[in-house]
Amino acid sequence: MDDRGSAAVALDGSGSHTHNSGGGKAPRSATALGPESGYGGIVAMTWSVGGVVIGTGVSPMAVFPVGTTTVLLTVKDWTGDVHAATTKVVVRGDTTPGLWCYYTPAGAAGGRPTVAAGATTVWFAGPAAFGGAPFARGAGAWTARCVGSYVAKRGGRVTFSVLLTGGTVKLSVGGRSLALTRVPWSNLAHKATTSLPAGLHPFELTYIRRAGAKDPPSLRLNMPAALLSHQSRTRMPVVSAASPASGALAGGARLTLIGTSLARTSAVTVGGRRAKIVAAPTAREQQALAATRATVLVPPGTAAGPVDVVLTTPAGVSNPVTYTYLAGRAAPDMIAWRTSTLKTSDGSKDFKLAAGTTGALGPDRRLYVGCTAGGRLFRLDVDWLTYRVKSACSVWLGGQILGVSFNPADVGRGPPRIYVSIADISKGAPWTGGRVLGLLSVGGRACFGPPATVVSGLPVQVGHDHSIGRPAYTQQGDMLLPVGGVTNVGIPHPASGSLDESPLSAAIVKVPLSKRNFNGRITYSTNNASTARVTGGDVQVWASGVRNGLTLVRHSMSDTYWILDNGPNIGYGDVSKTCSVTAPMDEDARPETRRDKLLRVAEGGYYGHPNRNRGRDDPRQCTYHLPMVRAPGYTPALAYFEPSSNGLEEMRVNIFRGALKGHMFFSRFASGGKGLITAATVNPRGVLVGGARAIRTVKYYSGLSITVDPYGGLVMPRVRQGIVAVLIPIYKRNPTAGTLVLSVTPNRGPRAGNYRVFVSGFNFGEEPVVTAARKPCKDVVLARGGLTCTLPPGTGRVGVLVNGVRGSTGHDFEYLNV
DSSP states (O other): OOTTSEEEEEOOOTTOOOOOOSOOOOOTTSOOOGGGOSTTOEEEEEEEETTEEEEESSSOEEEEESEEEEEEEEEEETTSOEEEEEEEEEEOOSEEESEEEEEEETTOGGGOOSEEEEESSOEEOSGGGTTTOGGGGSSSOEEEEEEEEEEESSSEEEEEEEEEESEEEEEEETTEEEOOEEOTTOSSEEEEEEEEOSEEEEEEEEEEEOTTOSSOOEEEEESOGGGEEEEGGGOOOEEEEEESSEEETTOOOEEEEEEESOTTOOEEEETTEEOEEOOOOOHHHHHHHTTOEEEEEOOOOSSSEEEEEEEEETTEEOOOEEEEEETTOOOOOOOOEEEEEOBOTTSSSBOOOTTEEEEEEOTTSOEEEEESSTTEEEEEEEETTTTEEEEEEEEEOOSEEEEEEOOGGGTTSSSOEEEEEEEOOSTTOOTTOEEEEEEEBOSSTTOBOOOEEEEEEEOOOTTSSOOBOBOEEOTTSOEEEEEOOSSSBBSOOGGGTSOOOOTTSSEEEEEOTTSTTOOOBOEESOSOTTTOOEEESSOEEEEEOOOOEEEEEEETTTTEEEEEEOOOOTTSOOEEOSSSOEEOOOTTSOGGGGSEEEEEEOTTOBOSOOOHHHHTTOGGGGOOOOTTOOBTTBOOOSEEEOSSEEEEEEOOSOGGGGTTTTOEEEEEOOSSSOOEEEEEOBOTTSOBTTOGGGOEEEESOOOSSOEEOTTSOEEEEETTTTEEEEEEEOOOOSGGGOOEEEEEESOEEOTTOOSEEEEEEEOOOSSOOEEETTEEOEEEEEETTEEEEEOOOOOSEEOEEETTEESSSSOSEEEOOO
16 A cells, blocks of 8 residues: 555456457457457456446556455457456555564574564464464474554453463563463463553564473464554564575675565665665566565675675564575676567567467477467477577367477487377367377478377367376386366366366376387277276376366476466366365355465375366365365475466576576466566475475566477467567677586487487587587587587486586486386
């Protein structure tokens, strides 16, 4: 809220989409939404309050007064269909219900809290309830201090009652400490009585946990929640993490502080030296970041070693966190990106590609893109140094393509073989219309060889958009394929096609391509999806409960598998609670119910989307679980994402001297606007470092899916806008940068070796010497932006060196187990 009692709010209609597939153009009279208008898209969005239009387009800004305002969004698609929905915009004054609590472990620097969180009611039933502070579970000493105001409706005597275990408590009201006395009939209850005039009074409740206390910590204040509040602008900043944790003594690294109440950061010091704060976020960015991040440029250090990082806001000074200056390390390239698109061959305009959904970099360094428009598959010859498309060809396969991939086991076996995840989802089509096709990329005008069916009979959401996505491949060369669910939360509904889940829906299925005489023709015992059983084919469920994931990614450093799964929607069907109990999808349910989620999936895991068909044999699959709730037989999500988040990919290119190698990048799709790219560190054990809080914003610029090119660019088709967005890393490529080894394409292949690979990079010299796992990569041929050579046989993960120089720690190529 601003000083005038109102707030500017960024409205966001990017989650709106149409299920009307097929060709078409927006009528000229429609209010177009910019370049996304036209084929299969939304052509008009109108926002209104009480019949008065307050904005148009995907994401207008509007000013709202304090209180609750109902906003109507009316959407029109290219066929003329019009739908409307309402939402409530709540603008609160600076007074926020409940208290604000600070949690401080014993020995914290300066006695400053390291965790902070709001508490609508003070009812902390166990260690986990104390703000999620990790030290609350340990044996050490710590304190919890909750502050705010108490409102006395009328003057007179007031009694405050507190129940606690495992510690002691202090209470201050109106600036006076109150003596709490134990209630005779209880060892847990304490009370204090005082006289207060009507009005607001400062309130502070402090719980003190003794080291080695045997009883578990708990605290409850018996007080109506409506009588407690606090001023949000008085919240002290608390920093919980810094990323990265170390950097060059020369400074220059981009340092992101993660915590609470950081929105009004006015100063940051690193080792006592002031750091430059990165440009303030826009209003929309502040909403997305929820005041939990501040980014600075690290100043040069005076000596190697750890230093304190401290953040200041008008409310006060934060707790210090540690940043370590490293000796003998050159200043890193500044991590920076620029936005662009794939261009035509002369670079004069955007390369147009209608309804592109998914892409993959082939072993031939070409970009292959699948589309929803008639199942069209493109092959693009791209100059990856200029991002110009030198030539393009395509084939029409019919249907909707949501996955394009290459099996690393096929490397060295002739022309590249593309696997296409495609489905017929038109109204009236069978629910078994999902297929995987295999095509060879060939020379000449033909472009592609004839398609061959690899898998048939996969379930799809007829008349809607849940289908089969982009797979990952195991070290044996088997395919792990995401297959979408056909219900909202396990129960059929007309809005989602009136279909039941079937034996292979809402799952990741294993397609054992390495099996001799593999049979990909799936057959069922009946055409009734709810009771059908698989009677033919070698495809089986590998992991279950994945509602609608577009891309499965294998994290190469840890050999773990990751997927973003779309959450359910209001109005598309009820919730399966057990194999026989159904509950309504409540519009007032917790927001996280409808958010997308990040999953690390493993064989045999269940991830929360019900399937009563499989529940007959595995009852846990009948029950929906909130994403992060722990329950027997259910694996919770690692993080929430705002809808619609679909794309993810591992960075395997040595950009910024390997600072981002092994990091995961995520894309949030927007039907209009720019979208969002975020990133997180995943370590070699497959752990999301820093948890959900450490997921950082990279750029407000994305597409539906992500492909990483040989030079570290993120290539992302925009399905509604008919272009391919590119996020390009900015780093030194001139001779002063020295030999720069970036990546190997392909980056996986059979252990027998003896196939050609492309090593991207710069400043290799006239006669470079290339080695992989200390063996020569022979027949070296220099090329623009790199070289090609014949890879030797090998095993495991290996580095590739040019003239004895390695791009970074970690591997550049991985041999399969076959």
